[in-house]
Amino acid sequence: MPRIHIQNKADDLESKITPELWQALGGPEGASFAEDEAGFRAGIADAAYLITATSALRPYRALIPGQLRGIFCTSAGMDSIAPFDWLPQGTMLMNNSGVHADRGGEYVAMALLMLRQEMPAMIAAQQRGVWEKHYTSVLRGCTLVSIGTGALGAAGARAARLFGMKTIGVRTKAEPHPDFDRVVAAADLDSVLPLAEFLLLAAPLTPQSQNILDARRIALLPKGAGVINIGRGALIAQDALCDALDAGALGGAVLDVFSPEPIPPGHRLWTTRHLVITPHVSADDPAIYASDSVKLFLENLAAIERGETPPNLVDISKGY
Amino acid sequence: MPRIHIQNKADDLESKITPELWQALGGPEGASFAEDEAGFRAGIADAAYLITATSALRPYRALIPGQLRGIFCTSAGMDSIAPFDWLPQGTMLMNNSGVHADRGGEYVAMALLMLRQEMPAMIAAQQRGVWEKHYTSVLRGCTLVSIGTGALGAAGARAARLFGMKTIGVRTKAEPHPDFDRVVAAADLDSVLPLAEFLLLAAPLTPQSQNILDARRIALLPKGAGVINIGRGALIAQDALCDALDAGALGGAVLDVFSPEPIPPGHRLWTTRHLVITPHVSADDPAIYASDSVKLFLENLAAIERGETPPNLVDISKGY
Numbered sequence: 001m002p003r004i005h006i007q008n009k010a011d012d013l014e015s016k017i018t019p020e021l022w023q024a025l026g027g028p029e030g031a032s033f034a035e036d037e038a039g040f041r042a043g044i045a046d047a048a049y050l051i052t053a054t055s056a057l058r059p060y061r062a063l064i065p066g067q068l069r070g071i072f073c074t075s076a077g078m079d080s081i082a083p084f085d086w087l088p089q090g091t092m093l094m095n096n097s098g099v100h101a102d103r104g105g106e107y108v109a110m111a112l113l114m115l116r117q118e119m120p121a122m123i124a125a126q127q128r129g130v131w132e133k134h135y136t137s138v139l140r141g142c143t144l145v146s147i148g149t150g151a152l153g154a155a156g157a158r159a160a161r162l163f164g165m166k167t168i169g170v171r172t173k174a175e176p177h178p179d180f181d182r183v184v185a186a187a188d189l190d191s192v193l194p195l196a197e198f199l200l201l202a203a204p205l206t207p208q209s210q211n212i213l214d215a216r217r218i219a220l221l222p223k224g225a226g227v228i229n230i231g232r233g234a235l236i237a238q239d240a241l242c243d244a245l246d247a248g249a250l251g252g253a254v255l256d257v258f259s260p261e262p263i264p265p266g267h268r269l270w271t272t273r274h275l276v277i278t279p280h281v282s283a284d285d286p287a288i289y290a291s292d293s294v295k296l297f298l299e300n301l302a303a304i305e306r307g308e309t310p311p312n313l314v315d316i317s318k319g320y
Numbered sequence: 321m322p323r324i325h326i327q328n329k330a331d332d333l334e335s336k337i338t339p340e341l342w343q344a345l346g347g348p349e350g351a352s353f354a355e356d357e358a359g360f361r362a363g364i365a366d367a368a369y370l371i372t373a374t375s376a377l378r379p380y381r382a383l384i385p386g387q388l389r390g391i392f393c394t395s396a397g398m399d400s401i402a403p404f405d406w407l408p409q410g411t412m413l414m415n416n417s418g419v420h421a422d423r424g425g426e427y428v429a430m431a432l433l434m435l436r437q438e439m440p441a442m443i444a445a446q447q448r449g450v451w452e453k454h455y456t457s458v459l460r461g462c463t464l465v466s467i468g469t470g471a472l473g474a475a476g477a478r479a480a481r482l483f484g485m486k487t488i489g490v491r492t493k494a495e496p497h498p499d500f501d502r503v504v505a506a507a508d509l510d511s512v513l514p515l516a517e518f519l520l521l522a523a524p525l526t527p528q529s530q531n532i533l534d535a536r537r538i539a540l541l542p543k544g545a546g547v548i549n550i551g552r553g554a555l556i557a558q559d560a561l562c563d564a565l566d567a568g569a570l571g572g573a574v575l576d577v578f579s580p581e582p583i584p585p586g587h588r589l590w591t592t593r594h595l596v597i598t599p600h601v602s603a604d605d606p607a608i609y610a611s612d613s614v615k616l617f618l619e620n621l622a623a624i625e626r627g628e629t630p631p632n633l634v635d636i637s638k639g640y
Contacts, residue, residue: 014455102458106433106483113430119598123443126597129590131582133599135334137607138422162482163426262451270449277446278437279453287457 001028002048002069002301009056010035015074015289017051025294044068051297054080061086072300072312074293076100076152076283077232077320079205084316094300094312095320098151099292100283104202104230105155107282111254112139112160112198115226120252120274140164145196146180147189147212148203150320152230152283154179156200168192172318193220198228204320205232215240224251230282233259242272250274256282321348322368322389322621329376330355335394335609337371345614364388371617374400381406392620392632394613396420396472396603397552397640399525404636414620414632415640418471419612420603424522424550425475427602431574432459432480432518435546440572440594460484465516466500467509467532468523470640472550472603474499476520488512492638513540518548524640525552535560544571550602553579562592570594576602 004027008016019033032043040060044050050057050068054075061081064071070092073081078095087093114120118134125132144160146153149169157167157179169180170189177183184192189212193199199221203209213227214237221227227250229236238259244250252274261280263269269277300310314320324347328336339353352363360380364370370377370388374395381401384391390412393401398415407413434440438454445452464480466473469489477487477499489500490509497503504512509532513519519541523529533547534557541547547570549556558579564570572594581600583589589597620630634640 102460106458107437109483110430110433110437110439113426113433117427117430117598117601119430122598122601123596125599126590127447129585129587131599133601135601135604135606137605138426140422163429265449267449270446276443278439278442279445279451281437281453281455284455285457286455 001030003046004028004031004049004051005040005043005047006031006033007040007043007050007052007056007060008033008035009053012053014286015284015293017074017290017294021290022294025291025298027294027298049297049301051293054078057081064088064091066091070094070300070304070310072096072297074099074289077204078314079232079234079319082206082319084319087316092304092310093314093316094297094310095314096293096296097312099289099296100285101151101155102288103285104152104283105159107230107256107278108156108200108228109159109162111228111276112144112163112165112226114254114276115198115228115252116142118251120254120276123276124274138163141166142197143168143195144198144200145170145192146200146202147186147209147235148201148231149177149180149183150202150204153200153202156202156228156230160198165198168195190217190220193217194222196221196225198226201227201229201231201235203231203235205234206319210234211237213237213241215243218244218250221250223249226251227253227255229253229255229257231257233257233261238269242268242275245275246273248273252276254278256280321350323366324348324351324369324371325360325363325367326351326353327360327363327370327372327376327380328353328355329373332373334606335604335613337394337610337614341610342614345611345618347614347618369617369621371613374398377401384408384411386411390414390620390624390630392416392617394419394609397524398634399552399554399639402526402639404639407636412624412630413634413636414617414630415634416613416616417632419609419616420605421471421475422608423605424472424603425479427550427576427598428476428520428548429479429482431548431596432464432483432485432546434574434596435518435548435572436462438571440574440596443596444594458483461486462517463488463515464518464520465490465512466520466522467506467529467555468521468551469497469500469503470522470524473520473522476522476548476550480518485518488515510537510540513537514542516541516545518546521547521549521551521555523551523555524638525554526639530554531557533557533561535563538564538570541570543569546571547573547575549573549575549577551577553577553581558589562588562595565595566593568593572596574598576600 066088149171174185386408494505
């Protein structure tokens with residue numbers, strides 16, 4: 001079996017891949033585990049595969065040896081290690097797409113319900129100590145537009161369907177997708193924004209998707225629309241979104257990702273009107289994260305050994 | 321057809337039954353509509369049925385004439401017009417049970433998701449302007465105990481099942497219920513509280529259910545449990561709940577009903593730790609409230625005219 005090096009994040013108590021977990025899940029023997037640079041250098045020297053988070057890989061990109069057959073990143077988004085000029089030719093890059101779906105779906109369900117029930121306004125009223133009724137209706141029949149139809153966007157659409165919502169997906173090409181009533185190409189995004197009572201951002205961050213929700217497109221949303229972001233902060237022109245929220249043009253937003261992270265003390269985001277902030281936790285389930293990541297790596301490894309393309313191979317020309 | 325008087329609340333803009341709505345839904349001709357006492361006295365004099373909210377009925381209880389065949393209250397809980405010594409013998413009292421189920425179910429879904437994802441702590445962190453991660457898992461496999469298995473409790477259980485939760489119902493007698501995996505009698509409540517990762521209060525308020533969740537029973541809940549109340553505030557020993565929340569014994573609470581309402585300015589509820597307050601709006605859907613209430617009344621009227629017991633008849637010996 002090929003030798004595998006596992007580089008954990010030193011400060012990661014939630015999703016560390018331990019030797020015990022590795023063995024319990026049937027990981028190949030001879031694996032090495034490290035959390036610092038010396039351990040990385042020693043472990044990577046004769047490894048065939050590397051398993052690591054993008055944040056742990058980022059400082060060591062220049063140290064990736066040409067013999068490495070593959071890198072499995074325990075993250076969904078590859079934007080923090082792009083561009084990929086450091087990646088040796090012939091080394092496959094794989095992501096962790098799929099591990100976040102169940103948890104991310106429940107986050108989207110919560111965000112849709114909170115926005116529909118005007119919780120941002122009621123949370124603000126509670127903070128002021130004011131009894132202020134907001135009578136609201138159900139989600140049934142409302143429309144969710146998701147920018148991104150990958151594992152997270154699809155999980156969000158399934159969450160919306162639990163409550164009888166209509167779902168529209170926006171992806172590179174307008175190929176049908178079973179979790180969406182309708183799919184439009186990214187080039188036609190503007191045509192569906194006026195339908196988006198709720199807009200979900202669940203796309204990878206690339207040069208094409210950066211600021212995809214800008215001031216002009218925010219203005220295309222229906223008055224009172226709700227915005228949910230579980231992708232990357234830079235998908236949104238953040239100041240324009242804060243302006244629209246503060247002006248009351250949007251009903252509210254539930255955001256898990258920001259530019260920058262962590263949000264600095266005193267940043268306007270902390271006090272933006274009808275904004276619910278969660279600190280980049282929407283899709284990481286500590287109960288299953290490490291084990292599901294290992295299982296997904298082993299599925300990809302098995303595919304490679306059978307001579308197939310691993311299902312989580314990143315297309316570095318696209319960035320996801 | 322029998323003549324019907326409809327007494328609306330003067331300040332009710334959300335769920336008023338208008339002559340236009342009444343006609344559109346096929347309500348019998350000759351109905352009278354009023355919002356003040358003079359209109360009540362005039363309309364009730366020769367009416368066979370009265371449709372009104374409990375809050376609008378409360379001041380006029382002594383004016384109910386003996387010829388009235390039935391009162392249909394557009395409210396689910398009858399506690400504010402109990403005891404029923406003012407009700408003429410032979411006058412049927414009916415409630416609005418069922419109209420709140422869809423909206424109430426979405427409220428419970430939101431509350432379960434918010435509590436599981438530790439939103440009360442994250443809302444507090446946002447208020448302090450602090451980036452404080454809370455990694456949490458999904459609802460699947462968690463247990464909801466519902467005190468009350470009526471229309472609202474059952475809707476809460478169905479919401480829990482959407483996310484793969486286990487459901488235990490607590491009702492007067494341990495009769496099976498399709499929305500609950502298991503039902504126990506109220507006398508056995510203590511035996512299931514240690515299983516209640518989430519506890520829903522959705523029972524009518526009666527002398528038996530008042531303070532049903534008291535300090536002793538709060539202490540039987542698992543550490544970190546979440547409490548949801550969509551019934552009546554007085555079901556809970558409110559100060560004991562606030563104490564448990566402030567002490568960190570419970571994970572959080574999402575409450576829609578309180579004693580008293582509105583919560584007065586400066587009340588400790590406003591600043592209780594990990595408490596989410598909504599101002600008694602969890603189950604009133606303005607999009608359908610008035611029309612569904614009329615439809616439900618007409619169903620009950622048709623049953624009466626067929627010589628059957630109307631489905632929403634209140635058992636005044638029980639109070640619901």
